[in-house]
Amino acid sequence: MHHVNFSNNDGDHKVNPDRKKRYLTAKYGQHQMNLIKKRLKVEMWMYEQLQFLFDSDEDEDLTNIDIDLDEVLDLDEIKERKQWLRLNN
Numbered sequence: 001m002h003h004v005n006f007s008n009n010d011g012d013h014k015v016n017p018d019r020k021k022r023y024l025t026a027k028y029g030q031h032q033m034n035l036i037k038k039r040l041k042v043e044m045w046m047y048e049q050l051q052f053l054f055d056s057d058e059d060e061d062l063t064n065i066d067i068d069l070d071e072v073l074d075l076d077e078i079k080e081r082k083q084w085l086r087l088n089n
Helices: 032-052 071-072 076-086
Strands: none
Touching: 032 071, 032 076, 071 076
């Protein structure tokens, strides 16, 4: 049997000091993890390319650029992604 306890800050809830603090985490399936990894890889690649294209090492210079990442994720080849970035920005 599993129990979920919520504590509030006003002191109405008694906390057992001997009880270990636990955290709820989610486990993703392999397919979902692959999609997440692909998205992160594209985000990092895009950030590096924007720094190169705008010749900037500063984060502030890249804050006003609006890119639809989902459109870029639909492109499989790096050449296609570069061309898309050049045409859409």
